Amino acid sequence: MHIPDGLIAPQVYLGAYAVAAPAWAYAVRKVAREFDDALIPRLAVLTALAFVLTTVMVPLPGGTSGHLVGVGLLALAFGVWPAFLAYSLVLVLQSLLLGAGGITVLAINALAMGLTGAAVTVGVFRLLAKVHRPAAAVIGVWLGVVVAATLVALVLGIQPLMGSDTEGQPLFFPFGPAVTLPVVVGPHLIIALGEGILTWMVLSVVERRRVPA
Protein backbone atom coordinates (compact mmCIF):
# COMPACT_ATOMS: atom_id res chain seq x y z
CA MET A 1 0.00 0.00 0.00
CA HIS A 2 2.94 2.34 0.43
CA ILE A 3 3.14 5.11 -2.09
CA PRO A 4 6.67 5.34 -3.50
CA ASP A 5 8.52 8.55 -4.28
CA GLY A 6 7.96 10.17 -7.63
CA LEU A 7 4.26 9.44 -8.03
CA ILE A 8 2.83 12.34 -6.04
CA ALA A 9 2.73 16.03 -6.95
CA PRO A 10 4.78 18.35 -4.71
CA GLN A 11 1.75 20.39 -3.74
CA VAL A 12 0.18 17.23 -2.34
CA TYR A 13 3.12 15.84 -0.42
CA LEU A 14 4.17 19.24 0.88
CA GLY A 15 0.61 19.81 2.04
CA ALA A 16 0.74 16.44 3.78
CA TYR A 17 3.95 17.46 5.54
CA ALA A 18 2.24 20.66 6.69
CA VAL A 19 -0.41 18.50 8.35
CA ALA A 20 1.88 15.74 9.59
CA ALA A 21 4.52 17.96 11.18
CA PRO A 22 2.27 19.39 13.92
CA ALA A 23 0.73 15.94 14.36
CA TRP A 24 4.18 14.47 14.96
CA ALA A 25 5.04 17.31 17.33
CA TYR A 26 1.84 16.76 19.28
CA ALA A 27 2.43 13.01 19.37
CA VAL A 28 5.97 13.48 20.71
CA ARG A 29 4.78 15.81 23.46
CA LYS A 30 1.89 13.56 24.42
CA VAL A 31 4.00 10.42 24.46
CA ALA A 32 6.86 12.10 26.36
CA ARG A 33 4.39 13.32 28.94
CA GLU A 34 2.23 10.25 29.39
CA PHE A 35 4.14 7.21 28.22
CA ASP A 36 5.32 4.78 30.85
CA ASP A 37 9.05 4.07 30.51
CA ALA A 38 8.45 0.46 31.41
CA LEU A 39 6.54 0.07 28.15
CA ILE A 40 9.46 1.17 25.95
CA PRO A 41 10.91 -2.35 25.55
CA ARG A 42 7.49 -3.69 24.65
CA LEU A 43 6.93 -0.80 22.23
CA ALA A 44 10.28 -1.53 20.63
CA VAL A 45 9.56 -5.22 20.20
CA LEU A 46 6.08 -4.68 18.78
CA THR A 47 7.34 -1.92 16.49
CA ALA A 48 9.98 -4.32 15.23
CA LEU A 49 7.24 -6.91 14.76
CA ALA A 50 5.13 -4.40 12.86
CA PHE A 51 8.16 -3.66 10.68
CA VAL A 52 8.59 -7.36 9.95
CA LEU A 53 4.85 -7.74 9.27
CA THR A 54 5.03 -5.05 6.61
CA THR A 55 7.62 -7.12 4.77
CA VAL A 56 5.29 -10.13 4.57
CA MET A 57 4.12 -10.20 0.98
CA VAL A 58 0.77 -11.77 0.18
CA PRO A 59 0.46 -13.03 -3.43
CA LEU A 60 -2.54 -11.65 -5.26
CA PRO A 61 -4.26 -12.74 -8.47
CA GLY A 62 -2.62 -11.22 -11.50
CA GLY A 63 0.89 -11.77 -10.26
CA THR A 64 1.16 -8.76 -8.02
CA SER A 65 1.29 -8.84 -4.23
CA GLY A 66 0.12 -6.94 -1.19
CA HIS A 67 1.50 -6.73 2.29
CA LEU A 68 0.34 -6.43 5.85
CA VAL A 69 0.26 -2.99 7.42
CA GLY A 70 1.02 -3.65 11.09
CA VAL A 71 -0.28 -0.39 12.57
CA GLY A 72 -3.34 -2.06 14.11
CA LEU A 73 -1.11 -4.05 16.41
CA LEU A 74 0.60 -0.91 17.69
CA ALA A 75 -2.64 1.03 18.00
CA LEU A 76 -4.40 -1.60 20.07
CA ALA A 77 -1.36 -2.18 22.27
CA PHE A 78 -0.31 1.41 22.96
CA GLY A 79 -2.88 3.86 21.64
CA VAL A 80 -3.15 6.16 18.65
CA TRP A 81 -0.29 8.61 19.25
CA PRO A 82 2.44 6.13 20.22
CA ALA A 83 1.33 3.99 17.27
CA PHE A 84 1.54 7.01 14.95
CA LEU A 85 5.08 7.80 16.06
CA ALA A 86 6.26 4.21 16.02
CA TYR A 87 4.72 3.55 12.62
CA SER A 88 6.28 6.70 11.19
CA LEU A 89 9.64 5.26 12.22
CA VAL A 90 8.72 1.98 10.53
CA LEU A 91 7.95 3.89 7.34
CA VAL A 92 11.30 5.67 7.47
CA LEU A 93 13.16 2.39 7.84
CA GLN A 94 11.16 0.76 5.08
CA SER A 95 12.02 3.60 2.76
CA LEU A 96 15.73 3.63 3.60
CA LEU A 97 16.35 -0.10 3.94
CA LEU A 98 13.80 -1.79 1.71
CA GLY A 99 13.02 0.80 -0.95
CA ALA A 100 9.33 0.60 -0.01
CA GLY A 101 7.46 3.88 0.25
CA GLY A 102 9.56 7.01 0.12
CA ILE A 103 10.78 10.07 1.97
CA THR A 104 8.88 12.73 0.04
CA VAL A 105 5.69 10.73 0.54
CA LEU A 106 6.45 9.81 4.16
CA ALA A 107 3.89 12.26 5.51
CA ILE A 108 1.15 10.89 3.26
CA ASN A 109 1.90 7.28 4.21
CA ALA A 110 2.18 8.23 7.90
CA LEU A 111 -1.10 10.16 7.93
CA ALA A 112 -2.97 7.48 5.99
CA MET A 113 -1.68 4.38 7.71
CA GLY A 114 -0.04 5.57 10.91
CA LEU A 115 -2.60 8.09 12.08
CA THR A 116 -5.88 7.40 10.31
CA GLY A 117 -5.41 3.65 10.38
CA ALA A 118 -4.57 3.72 14.07
CA ALA A 119 -7.41 6.09 14.95
CA VAL A 120 -10.03 4.05 13.10
CA THR A 121 -8.75 0.82 14.64
CA VAL A 122 -8.90 2.20 18.17
CA GLY A 123 -12.22 3.94 17.62
CA VAL A 124 -13.94 0.84 16.30
CA PHE A 125 -12.37 -1.30 19.02
CA ARG A 126 -13.70 1.00 21.72
CA LEU A 127 -17.18 0.90 20.20
CA LEU A 128 -17.36 -2.88 19.95
CA ALA A 129 -15.13 -4.13 22.77
CA LYS A 130 -17.97 -4.39 25.25
CA VAL A 131 -19.87 -6.64 22.88
CA HIS A 132 -17.05 -9.02 21.96
CA ARG A 133 -13.42 -8.05 22.50
CA PRO A 134 -11.69 -10.36 19.99
CA ALA A 135 -14.19 -9.51 17.25
CA ALA A 136 -13.80 -5.83 18.09
CA ALA A 137 -10.05 -6.10 17.54
CA VAL A 138 -10.41 -7.98 14.26
CA ILE A 139 -13.04 -5.60 12.93
CA GLY A 140 -11.12 -2.56 14.16
CA VAL A 141 -7.93 -3.63 12.43
CA TRP A 142 -9.85 -4.59 9.29
CA LEU A 143 -11.59 -1.25 9.06
CA GLY A 144 -8.41 0.66 9.91
CA VAL A 145 -6.54 -0.99 7.06
CA VAL A 146 -9.41 -0.58 4.61
CA VAL A 147 -9.83 3.11 5.42
CA ALA A 148 -6.07 3.65 5.09
CA ALA A 149 -6.10 1.85 1.74
CA THR A 150 -9.00 4.02 0.58
CA LEU A 151 -7.11 7.17 1.50
CA VAL A 152 -4.03 5.98 -0.34
CA ALA A 153 -6.14 5.11 -3.39
CA LEU A 154 -7.73 8.55 -3.37
CA VAL A 155 -4.40 10.35 -3.05
CA LEU A 156 -3.08 8.35 -5.99
CA GLY A 157 -6.29 8.83 -7.94
CA ILE A 158 -6.18 12.63 -7.88
CA GLN A 159 -2.65 12.81 -9.29
CA PRO A 160 -3.75 12.94 -12.96
CA LEU A 161 -5.37 16.27 -12.07
CA MET A 162 -2.13 17.67 -10.69
CA GLY A 163 -0.45 18.39 -13.99
CA SER A 164 0.48 17.04 -17.37
CA ASP A 165 3.40 17.45 -19.74
CA THR A 166 3.43 19.08 -23.18
CA GLU A 167 2.03 15.91 -24.70
CA GLY A 168 -0.87 15.74 -22.27
CA GLN A 169 0.56 12.82 -20.31
CA PRO A 170 0.11 13.05 -16.51
CA LEU A 171 3.28 14.24 -14.83
CA PHE A 172 2.72 12.05 -11.81
CA PHE A 173 0.73 8.89 -11.13
CA PRO A 174 -1.37 8.36 -14.27
CA PHE A 175 -4.42 6.43 -13.05
CA GLY A 176 -7.61 7.97 -11.69
CA PRO A 177 -9.78 6.83 -8.78
CA ALA A 178 -11.85 4.56 -11.01
CA VAL A 179 -8.72 2.42 -11.32
CA THR A 180 -6.98 2.97 -8.00
CA LEU A 181 -9.94 2.38 -5.70
CA PRO A 182 -10.74 -1.17 -6.78
CA VAL A 183 -7.10 -2.06 -7.36
CA VAL A 184 -5.81 -0.80 -4.01
CA VAL A 185 -8.80 -1.31 -1.73
CA GLY A 186 -10.03 -4.60 -3.19
CA PRO A 187 -7.08 -6.79 -2.17
CA HIS A 188 -6.87 -5.13 1.23
CA LEU A 189 -10.42 -6.21 2.04
CA ILE A 190 -8.99 -9.72 2.24
CA ILE A 191 -5.50 -8.95 3.52
CA ALA A 192 -6.91 -6.82 6.33
CA LEU A 193 -9.07 -9.67 7.57
CA GLY A 194 -6.03 -11.90 7.93
CA GLU A 195 -4.13 -9.10 9.58
CA GLY A 196 -6.98 -8.55 12.04
CA ILE A 197 -6.95 -12.18 13.08
CA LEU A 198 -3.17 -12.22 13.34
CA THR A 199 -3.19 -9.02 15.37
CA TRP A 200 -5.63 -10.44 17.88
CA MET A 201 -3.59 -13.61 18.17
CA VAL A 202 -0.45 -11.59 18.94
CA LEU A 203 -2.19 -9.27 21.36
CA SER A 204 -3.82 -12.11 23.21
CA VAL A 205 -0.37 -13.34 24.22
CA VAL A 206 1.05 -9.91 24.98
CA GLU A 207 0.22 -8.33 28.30
CA ARG A 208 -1.55 -4.97 27.84
CA ARG A 209 -1.25 -2.35 30.52
CA ARG A 210 -3.97 -0.05 29.44
CA VAL A 211 -6.78 0.65 27.04
CA PRO A 212 -5.71 2.72 23.96
CA ALA A 213 -5.39 6.46 24.59
Next chain:
Amino acid sequence: MSCRSLKMPCRLLVAVMLIGISSLALGHRMDHEIATAEAQVLSLSHPFGQQPVFVPYQIFAPDSEVAFQNGRTDALGRISFLPDRPGRWRVVVTTEDGHGLEVRVRVDEALAVTEVEGPPRNRLVNILAGVGYLLGLAGLLILWRKRKKAHAHP
Protein backbone atom coordinates in the same frame (compact mmCIF):
# COMPACT_ATOMS: atom_id res chain seq x y z
CA MET B 1 -10.12 27.80 -80.02
CA SER B 2 -11.92 24.50 -80.70
CA CYS B 3 -12.73 21.72 -78.20
CA ARG B 4 -10.30 19.43 -79.91
CA SER B 5 -7.47 21.86 -79.40
CA LEU B 6 -8.32 22.05 -75.69
CA LYS B 7 -8.25 18.26 -75.19
CA MET B 8 -4.51 17.91 -74.68
CA PRO B 9 -4.15 20.86 -72.30
CA CYS B 10 -7.11 19.55 -70.30
CA ARG B 11 -5.61 16.13 -70.12
CA LEU B 12 -2.32 17.62 -69.01
CA LEU B 13 -4.11 19.70 -66.41
CA VAL B 14 -5.97 16.68 -65.03
CA ALA B 15 -2.74 14.68 -64.98
CA VAL B 16 -0.92 17.41 -63.03
CA MET B 17 -3.82 17.65 -60.57
CA LEU B 18 -3.80 13.92 -60.01
CA ILE B 19 -0.06 13.94 -59.36
CA GLY B 20 -0.53 16.84 -56.93
CA ILE B 21 -3.27 15.04 -55.00
CA SER B 22 -1.26 11.83 -54.84
CA SER B 23 1.72 13.72 -53.37
CA LEU B 24 -0.56 14.66 -50.46
CA ALA B 25 -1.25 10.97 -50.00
CA LEU B 26 2.51 10.37 -49.62
CA GLY B 27 2.26 12.09 -46.23
CA HIS B 28 0.21 9.13 -44.93
CA ARG B 29 2.76 6.62 -46.01
CA MET B 30 5.17 5.13 -43.46
CA ASP B 31 8.48 3.65 -44.50
CA HIS B 32 10.37 1.11 -42.45
CA GLU B 33 13.83 -0.29 -42.13
CA ILE B 34 15.05 -3.02 -39.84
CA ALA B 35 18.49 -3.25 -38.29
CA THR B 36 20.14 -5.28 -35.56
CA ALA B 37 21.28 -3.38 -32.47
CA GLU B 38 22.21 -4.14 -28.89
CA ALA B 39 19.51 -2.92 -26.53
CA GLN B 40 19.47 -2.62 -22.77
CA VAL B 41 16.90 -4.99 -21.33
CA LEU B 42 15.40 -4.47 -17.91
CA SER B 43 13.64 -7.57 -16.62
CA LEU B 44 11.06 -7.06 -13.89
CA SER B 45 9.52 -9.55 -11.52
CA HIS B 46 7.15 -9.64 -8.59
CA PRO B 47 8.18 -11.07 -5.21
CA PHE B 48 6.82 -14.49 -6.06
CA GLY B 49 8.57 -14.70 -9.38
CA GLN B 50 5.77 -13.68 -11.71
CA GLN B 51 6.45 -11.04 -14.32
CA PRO B 52 4.60 -7.71 -14.44
CA VAL B 53 3.02 -8.00 -17.87
CA PHE B 54 1.93 -4.91 -19.85
CA VAL B 55 2.72 -2.56 -17.00
CA PRO B 56 3.22 1.09 -18.02
CA TYR B 57 6.69 2.59 -17.95
CA GLN B 58 8.50 5.75 -19.00
CA ILE B 59 12.14 6.24 -19.82
CA PHE B 60 13.78 9.64 -19.34
CA ALA B 61 16.99 10.64 -21.03
CA PRO B 62 19.67 12.44 -18.98
CA ASP B 63 18.53 15.88 -17.77
CA SER B 64 15.16 15.57 -19.46
CA GLU B 65 11.70 15.74 -17.93
CA VAL B 66 9.99 14.71 -21.17
CA ALA B 67 9.81 10.97 -21.71
CA PHE B 68 12.26 9.62 -24.28
CA GLN B 69 10.23 6.43 -24.52
CA ASN B 70 7.07 5.14 -22.98
CA GLY B 71 5.15 1.95 -23.31
CA ARG B 72 4.23 -1.22 -21.47
CA THR B 73 6.36 -4.12 -20.40
CA ASP B 74 6.24 -7.04 -22.79
CA ALA B 75 4.66 -10.43 -22.20
CA LEU B 76 7.75 -11.48 -20.23
CA GLY B 77 7.85 -8.39 -18.03
CA ARG B 78 10.74 -6.77 -19.88
CA ILE B 79 11.59 -3.26 -20.99
CA SER B 80 14.14 -2.72 -23.72
CA PHE B 81 15.62 0.54 -24.90
CA LEU B 82 18.59 1.89 -26.81
CA PRO B 83 20.17 4.90 -25.10
CA ASP B 84 21.43 7.39 -27.63
CA ARG B 85 23.60 9.52 -25.35
CA PRO B 86 25.75 9.12 -22.24
CA GLY B 87 24.47 10.08 -18.83
CA ARG B 88 22.04 8.97 -16.20
CA TRP B 89 18.86 7.49 -17.66
CA ARG B 90 15.76 6.87 -15.58
CA VAL B 91 13.32 4.03 -16.08
CA VAL B 92 10.10 4.59 -14.14
CA VAL B 93 7.57 1.78 -13.88
CA THR B 94 4.15 2.47 -12.37
CA THR B 95 1.52 -0.14 -11.55
CA GLU B 96 -2.15 0.63 -11.15
CA ASP B 97 -2.08 -0.10 -7.43
CA GLY B 98 0.49 2.60 -6.79
CA HIS B 99 3.54 0.42 -6.62
CA GLY B 100 6.39 1.49 -8.72
CA LEU B 101 10.01 1.18 -9.47
CA GLU B 102 12.60 3.69 -10.53
CA VAL B 103 15.84 2.38 -11.89
CA ARG B 104 18.67 4.73 -12.79
CA VAL B 105 20.98 3.52 -15.49
CA ARG B 106 24.31 5.22 -16.06
CA VAL B 107 25.51 5.05 -19.65
CA ASP B 108 29.05 5.93 -20.70
CA GLU B 109 30.39 7.55 -23.88
CA ALA B 110 30.43 4.19 -25.63
CA LEU B 111 26.72 3.86 -24.76
CA ALA B 112 27.48 0.95 -22.49
CA VAL B 113 25.79 0.62 -19.12
CA THR B 114 28.27 1.19 -16.32
CA GLU B 115 25.99 1.34 -13.30
CA VAL B 116 22.44 0.43 -12.37
CA GLU B 117 20.80 1.87 -9.26
CA GLY B 118 17.53 0.54 -7.97
CA PRO B 119 15.81 -0.65 -4.82
CA PRO B 120 17.88 -2.77 -2.44
CA ARG B 121 17.91 -6.46 -3.27
CA ASN B 122 19.10 -8.13 -0.12
CA ARG B 123 15.78 -8.02 1.72
CA LEU B 124 16.55 -10.39 4.56
CA VAL B 125 19.64 -8.52 5.63
CA ASN B 126 17.83 -5.20 5.45
CA ILE B 127 14.86 -6.53 7.43
CA LEU B 128 17.21 -7.75 10.15
CA ALA B 129 18.98 -4.40 10.05
CA GLY B 130 15.64 -2.63 10.50
CA VAL B 131 14.80 -4.76 13.53
CA GLY B 132 18.23 -4.04 14.92
CA TYR B 133 17.88 -0.30 14.44
CA LEU B 134 14.50 -0.28 16.18
CA LEU B 135 15.70 -2.25 19.17
CA GLY B 136 18.87 -0.19 19.34
CA LEU B 137 16.93 3.06 19.25
CA ALA B 138 14.72 1.82 22.06
CA GLY B 139 17.79 1.00 24.11
CA LEU B 140 19.18 4.49 23.55
CA LEU B 141 15.85 6.01 24.49
CA ILE B 142 15.74 4.03 27.75
CA LEU B 143 19.28 5.10 28.61
CA TRP B 144 18.55 8.72 27.84
CA ARG B 145 15.41 8.82 29.96
CA LYS B 146 17.18 7.10 32.87
CA ARG B 147 19.98 9.66 32.79
CA LYS B 148 17.48 12.47 32.57
CA LYS B 149 15.69 11.18 35.64
CA ALA B 150 18.99 10.65 37.45
CA HIS B 151 19.96 14.27 36.79
CA ALA B 152 16.53 15.48 37.86
CA HIS B 153 16.66 13.50 41.12
CA PRO B 154 20.33 13.10 42.12
